[in-house]
Amino acid sequence: MPDLFDQSAEAPRPLADRLRPRTLAEVIGQQQVLGPEAPLGIMLASGSLSSLILWGPPGVGKTTIARLLADETDLEFVQISAIFTGVADLKKVFETARQRRRAGMGTLLFVDEIHRFNKAQQDGFLPHMEDGTILLVGATTENPSFELNAALLSRSQVLVLERLGEADLEKLLARAETEIGRALPLDPDARSALRDMADGDGRALLNLVEQVAAWKTGAPLDREALSARLMRRAAKYDKSGEEHYNLISALHKSVRGSDPDAALYWFARMLAGGEDPRFLARRITRMAVEDIGLADPQAQTHCLDAWQVYERLGSPEGELALAQALVYLALAPKSNATYVAYKGAVALARKTGSAMPPKHILNAPTGMMKDQGYGAGYAYDHDAEDGFSGQNYFPDGVPRPDLYQPVERGFERELKKRLDYFAKLRAKRGA
CATH class of the missing domain: 1.20.272.10 (Zinc Finger, Delta Prime; domain 3)
Structure with a gap:
């Protein structure tokens, strides 16, 4: 009976691991970060690499870039994950890096999912960054301005990595076919569908390639046959996170x-x-x-x-x-006139505080209120010429504002005519 745990029978390395770039020049995509005139290109050329936060979706090369940066700068690469690392573990990492520094060697500490650390844990990196014990490279899929504290961000440069485009995915697909030694059994439309399924994620594409490469097929598969064999990846969407708001x-x-x-x-x-x-x-x-x-x-x-x-x-x-x-x-015709007018009214209400309405528009249900002038001089608009008295309805001492200013679009054209009409009557009556 064969030994299922025979250590001599080593499992083949995953395709994503076999195709991991060995130099920054082999990285597919991310030229907005890696190009000669891009931030990392300039840092490496000038020998001034600083602590970094790599922000981008899964499968775009954050870990790979961090590892290659360590190789390019002769730093010891140390990788931890914020999900599995506690305070005691961090202390050991910092102490080892300190000993390494005393021996004349530097440490590039790569922290995956760095946003998972709380604010206090993030503060723990600061002294070790400042004294040169570590060069921090953090990776996150979340917006750093929301998830990382200001002190950490002020000591790091945030670099935005983008999901891989069609051309990048096709280049990766060609590399994969070279590695496995044959073309995938897909017609052009199915090949395009495979790239779509990866949704900009290079690691996901290589995982899909491994599945397709294992199939025994005759004629190349079309899009429909491919979709029947592969479950389409769900679109990346966090219903409570940044993607939701974006x-x-x-x-x-x-x-x-x-x-x-x-x-x-x-x-x-x-x-x-x-x-x-x-x-x-x-x-x-x-x-x-x-x-x-x-x-x-x-x-x-x-x-x-x-x-x-x-x-x-x-x-x-x-x-x-x-x-x-x-x-x-x-x-539909667009207007935010009411929206703007309401915001203006809210601001004016805050500014004027508890200013009373003018007495002529207040009811006077008691004799004492009548004696104090409540309701005195009120003009009933239905009895006025044109059904418009033109009285002042704002508090005494509050200049009349022009809050609602309709646009010359849609039905607001008609409302503007009415507004202008009442403004002329008000001016005519000296209100």
């Missing part, structure tokens, strides 16, 4: 920019990532209030109707009603 921002700005196609795209991206359609219904209605306003009074009604349709139909049929509302909003 995509809702993209959706909102696409509507504001009158681009229905972009709005539908971001809407579909969020749904594909598992976003709650009710959250989207609420935000779509907010867009109608903030960005269309009274330029199209029907926009808000369309959104509320779409929301109600979704509640009646549920998913997936109800999403179509929300998509329809999005298209309507994107093509």
Whole structure:
């Protein structure tokens, strides 16, 4: 019976490990960081490498770049993960680095998932960075400005790594085929589909390549056959993290920019990532209030109707009603006049504090209030010429502001005419 734990039968190395670049020049993509005129290129050329935070999605080379930086600068490469490292472990790492420094050697400490350390733990790196015990290279998939403390950021340079593009993925695919010694059994359309499944993640692409390379097939597979054999990777989307806010921002700005196609795209991206359609219904209605306003009074009604349709139909049929509302909003005339006017009113209310309304517009239900002038001189607008008295409704001593300024678009054109009409009557009556 064969020994299942025979140490002499070493398992083959994963393709991602076999294709790991041996020099920075072999790294695919990230020229915005590694190029001759890019930050790392300049640092290495001048011999002035500083502590770094590498921020980017999974599978774009953060660990590889850190390891190669250590090779390029003759520093000892030490890797830890914030998920598995505690305070005691960190103390040992720092002490070993200190001993190494006394022996004339430097340490590049690579901290994966550095955002997992709390603020106090992050502070623990500072003295060792400042005295040169370590050169810190942290890797994170989260926005450093949210997840890392200011002191750590001030001592590091943040470099943004990008998801791999089509050309980068194809170059990696060609390297993989050279390594395995044969072309993948895919037609051009299926090859494109394989790159799509990787979603900009080089490590994920190589894992998919290993699966495809193991298949025994006759004719090259087409897109449909490939999709049937491989489960498509879920799009990267954190419903409670930065990606959530990035995509809702993209959706909102696409509507504001009158681009229905972009709005539908971001809407579909969020749904594909598992976003709650009710959250989207609420935000779509907010867009109608903030960005269309009274330029199209029907926009808000369309959104509320779409929301109600979704509640009646549920998913997936109800999403179509929300998509329809999005298209309507994107093509509607835009105005944020009410939004701006409301913010101005809030600011004015804070500034004027508890200023009383003018007495002529206050009710006087008691004799004492009448004696104090409450309601005296009030003009009933329905009895005035044109149904407009032109009285002052602001507190005494508060100059009349122009808060609501409608635009010359959509229905607000009509509202502007009315506003101008009342302004002329007010001026005529000396109000």
